Amino acid sequence: MPVIKLTATGSVLNDADKSAIVAQLNKELQSPTDDGPVIFEIPLSGEGKFDVLVVWEKWKEKAVPAQTRSDMILAAYGDKKNKIALPQGVTYQEAIEQNLLPYAVIPMARKNEVSAELLKASMKKYGAFTLPGEKVDLRLPTIELASDIHKKLVDELPKAYWSIAQSIGPVE
């Protein structure tokens, strides 16, 4: 009889990988880099606690399961972890699919009114995601944060005619 050997398809994340990711995340919390994750700390009303949403492609690259992502986020926050109500790690695609970033701040300027490079740089300053084709997408989890960033962008670059658009989730 033939012997048919299948290869494991589950997560192969080892302890060294985990430690490296936690260390990188911890470093990003201290001093964010352009290529690092976008991290949202979302306060919960009246609780003194906050949700943490880490949008990072590394979760997918390293095939990190959802619960392990949460454990890593808690580890990266160290002593501050007791303040976290929900540590959540997602990729950009997962965030969009789950409507976790329903508010987009978008420029409404016509072509050539403001340079594309200036627009991108302004959006990236507030955590915009870089997408294939050099596109950028500035998305936020709450209307409060979107309004705050919208106001700053209007002050900094009024000619871009900034607007807030809300994605609607599935009908409930």
Add this chain to the structure above:
Amino acid sequence: MKDYVTFAERLAPDTVNRLERAAHHRYESANVLWKEKRRLAALYMLGYTAEICLATAYFRCAGFSPNAEIDRETRNRRMAQARLIEMPNGDTLMPARDAHPILGWARFLEYERTRVGNLSVRDRQRLREAVNKASLIHSYWCPSLRYKVLDFGEEALQKVQKATKWLLDNQPQL
């Protein structure tokens, strides 16, 4: 910008306390409808009762105090998390496109309480039973019942009512 505020926008935000009360109201409405032989509508209300019981138990277990606001986005983030966590069989705790996942909330509650720890044998049994009750209700209920015109058998309705009553009665311990 619109110059009016919709009724939905004027509603107070959800809290654990308000949700618990809402679950009792939906259950009472179901019983009134049942007495009037409106069995499909009664079943429809029972499903929401179960969903509210389980979601509320989850939020309580996740550390939300009785009067802490639970807004739409806060709830959505938790549902998204449950949609990403895989069970040993490869399915996720909550299905991707179910806006009212009765069984998903029961599984997520069991998962979260197990993760937090300190469960007695009785606690584990109760959580397992909650999943079983949710599974039974889920097998009869779906939101799209609201679009249907059909009658519903007494026997099935009794089963769903009994399971929902169990969730309502055990909600504080879940």
